[in-house]
Amino acid sequence: MDTRIQFRVDEETKRLAQQMAESQGRTLSDACRELAEQLADQQRKAVSHDTWLTEQVNLAFDKFDAERSVFIEHDQAKSRMAERKAKIRSRD
Numbered sequence: 001m002d003t004r005i006q007f008r009v010d011e012e013t014k015r016l017a018q019q020m021a022e023s024q025g026r027t028l029s030d031a032c033r034e035l036a037e038q039l040a041d042q043q044r045k046a047v048s049h050d051t052w053l054t055e056q057v058n059l060a061f062d063k064f065d066a067e068r069s070v071f072i073e074h075d076q077a078k079s080r081m082a083e084r085k086a087k088i089r090s091r092d
Helices: 011-023 028-065 074-090
Strands: none
Touching (some): 011 028
């Protein structure tokens, strides 16, 4: 089901926006619809990422609660990361 969105802008803004839209072969309504669709898509992606991140954090806490987690000292973690980066770079 489609819905209607209304908003107000001054006449000059509307005129210039219409000219730009027409120069691109579309109507101002088309341009506004595309913008709304892009914003909605960005929101969907943000929500999807937030859901994924929450799941990952919950899995980490579940692993910690089950005493299946291993803690690594900061220096050791940095060293491991440097090794991984070097390995990846050597593939190029």
